[in-house]
Amino acid sequence: MEVFQALQRLHMTIFSQSVSPCGKFLAAGNNYGQIAIFSLSAALSSEAKEESKKPMVTFQAHDGPVYSMVSTDRHLLSAGDGEVKAWLWAEILKKGCKELWRRQPPYRTSLEVPEINALLLVPKENLLILAGGDCQLHAMDLETGTFMWALRGHTDYIHCLALRERSPEVLSGGEDGAVRLWDLRTAKEVQTIEVYKHEECSRPHNGRWIGCLATDSDWMVCGGGPALTLWHLRSSTPTTIFPMRAPQKHVTFYQDLILSAGQGRCVNQWQLSGELKAQVPGSSPGLLSLSLNQQPAAPECKVLTAAGNSCRVDVFTNLGYRAFSLSF
């Protein structure tokens, strides 16, 4: 069955990544429902061998793909088809991987279990926001595990979430091509930006969908079917349109740069003015997630990791080049 295993590796997609609270470990979830834990500190140390680039432990977390993961102080939360599961980081590292709890948001559809595409932690309120296939944002109280409210408005499934910490507001982007702003205090929709309707950034042949979203106070960057665009939120106008043809699947602010990744091998670095600062090639043909390890507890493990349509997680020790790849 060697061939079968090789085929499985060949067709693996890594959807999600999350760095442990201590900053030394990286969890990656693939399309077979497995979560692998890599030790960043071992792989980055000077006497790293080939084995230290393999997972310390791999466990079957979900039946379907693991679309999204986040880490709290103690837990790793993973979400896939319809369910969110919690794992204790301490236990994972001891290689005893038993789920702590699992929750399913109240769904209305019955034929197909909607997937959960995005998880978002709101630390101040101790909330977890889940969004995905049923076009709603569900808020779960992490203290009690109950679902408090659901936000309706999207007409197709939701791809991504982002938090405006100051307000506090949540942004969501979906397949219907709209970015919606929700006020957490009143649990109401505040603002809607229908990106595809703006001619500057619409690309009809790619579709309307918004695949990625990031925000920094008054600024928001989003991309997907429409071009990657920087928006001024208060005036809801596009300010910069980044010249990138391939649809982007992940975008994030980093210092005064914007990092984005998607179809194609490269991690793109943009100036806010729209200039492409650098394109750093990775090992996967397409990237789905970027993860910046900025845990203050582990400064030596401060790296950028990128994963997507392969069984490898590329590690960038600085933004200039790919140092090595972790592999399932």
Add this chain to the structure above:
Amino acid sequence: MSSESSKKRKPKVIRSDGAPAEGKRTRSDTEQEGKCYSEEAEVDLRDPGRDYELYKYTCQELQRLMAEIQDLKSRGGKDAQAVEIEDRRIQSCVHFMTLKKLNRLAHIRLKKGRDQTHEAKQKVDAYHLQLQNLLYEVMHLQKEITKCLEFKSKHEEIDLVSLEEFYKEAPPDISKAEVTMGDPHQQTLARLDWELEQRKRLAEKYRECLSNKEKILKEIEVKKEYLSSLQPRLNSIMQASLPVQEYLFMPFDQAHKQYETARHLPPPLYVLFVQATAYGQACDKMLSVAIEGSVDEAKALFKPPEDSQDDESDSDAEEEQTTVRAWGPLSTRCCPPWKQKRERESRKVKEREGSWDHGSQSTEAQKRRRPTLGVQLDDKRKEMLKRHPLSVLLDLKCKDDSVLHLTFYYLMNLNIMTVKAKVTTATELITPISAGDLLSPDSVLSCLYPGDHGKKTPNPANQYQFDKVGILTLRDYVLDLGHPYLWVQKLGGLHFPKEQPQHTVITDHSLSASHMETTMKLLKTRVQSRLALHKQFASLEHGIVPVTSDCHYLFPAKVVSRLVKWVTIAHEDYTELHFTKDIVEAGLAGDTNLYYMALVERGTAKLQAAVVLNPGYSSIPPIFQLCLNWKGEKTNNNDDNIRAMESEVNVCFKELCGPRPGHQLLTNQLQRLCVLLDVYLETESHDDSVEGPKEFPQEKMCLRLFRGPSRMKPFKYNHPQGFFSHR
């Protein structure tokens, strides 16, 4: 005076008062004894206590009297005083008399007391002695008793029948129930009697049996003689029946002959022959075994070499030759060839060291040969790769009457076995162009076990032999010699250690037996899957995907995409395709695989699929790589859904296997590919800016069009409901 009289009277009164009868008798006694010694008798009569009172009183009187005399004397009166003194003196004398008497009495009493004590003591001594004697006697008796109690009778060692059985079986004149019931002693005696009786009977029986046995032995002897006299007669009958056997096609004798021939097989082939015959008889009637080749040649191999020690004895070829000759038939062979060879070599070394003459002769010989070195090497090679003249032919018949002919050869000098395969079918097959390699003898058995390509020699020792004669690898000779697959060695009971280049090869029946069944089954599946592929290819070439009725549920009724091309391509061409890089890099595109190119079309969309067919099909699935030409070129590199389609056919192949043993896999995968292309094209989001109708209107029922971060299309088909959903 008055006091004395009263004193004397008193004992008398007591005496008379105390015991009148005694007193009378004692008085008479004293009267009799008084004559000799009256006071002794008196002692008995008097009471010692009163004597003691009397003594005290007398002493007081004496003291008083002495004091009075003293008093009187000191007063100094003359007459009156003297009289009074005299009077008092007389009184004192009387008192003295009394004292004296008392003293005597006391002495007598003491003596008497002593006597009595002595007497009593003597008596006690006597009693004590008696007691001692009695105790001793008791002890002795007790010892005797224990001795008796501990006595063991011999009968206790005899195993007796139980009481109930005894009373049930023994005749009444022995058991005597009325007597023995109450008396255990009698009972035991009776039981012993019964035991004796029974034993006597058994001894009798034993003797009878012995005589019986002797009689039977004699009978057997007689019958044996008779049977041995039968053998020559049977032989003559057999001889006579031969023409009849031939006439009736009954191959008893033929089998016999085959076994006779088998004696001349080299050990590995012999093991194979025996095991295959056994397996065929026990488990698989469709397996037939035969021996081919010239027996005479095989016999000639074992004739003792006549001129082996001539001037050529140093040449390696000759060395090999003699080794071959050392291979006797099984019955005469006593030592495996490698050992013999070693012995020969060591002997040779000794000879060289021993005689200089011999050494110079051999160098001369070498000199003489040098010019024809190339020819010589060629001869050596031929010699080394020589096959044993006999070979074993296995015919494995499958259910559909197709036959796999396997011919097993033994390479004598390399000590390995090879096989040549040929498939014949019942009906003449229309050979599709793309199926050229499927049944070719070169590849039909490749990778029967994973990684067993049959191109390298399994015997690690061969490499050294090759080095001598300049053979680089066996690969170049495989077509001619047959393939030395590992399983062939195992069937022949040859076991080669992997990492150990030494001769530790022993032909082993159990090794062969343990592999026979699995190998035969694998061979059958291989032939069947190849034939199934053969058939499938025939229709694939005509653009028809032959989905069998039991696999219809895997696909929707209406499939619009069509297979238009199915051709075989070369390994090099495959590796040069731009969309197969991943497979090549993953090492899944070895040169033992078969490569094909399929083209699926729908409208303007053209889907190319490069297929890797592992020789281990159908347990190892074919691998598809896709490239879609529609609105630009799409491969797994730039389109997640193409990637998903590949994984649908490559990774989720298990649901496409169909009924066991899954020979339909390739067809189903191709049909699935057509369905996937339909779904892909129909769900492609319509570009609003382009005018006109969609090229591919959505006909398939889908729950959702896209799902998840990579916007997967609903590729999964749900059978009875007929809709598509996401996996």
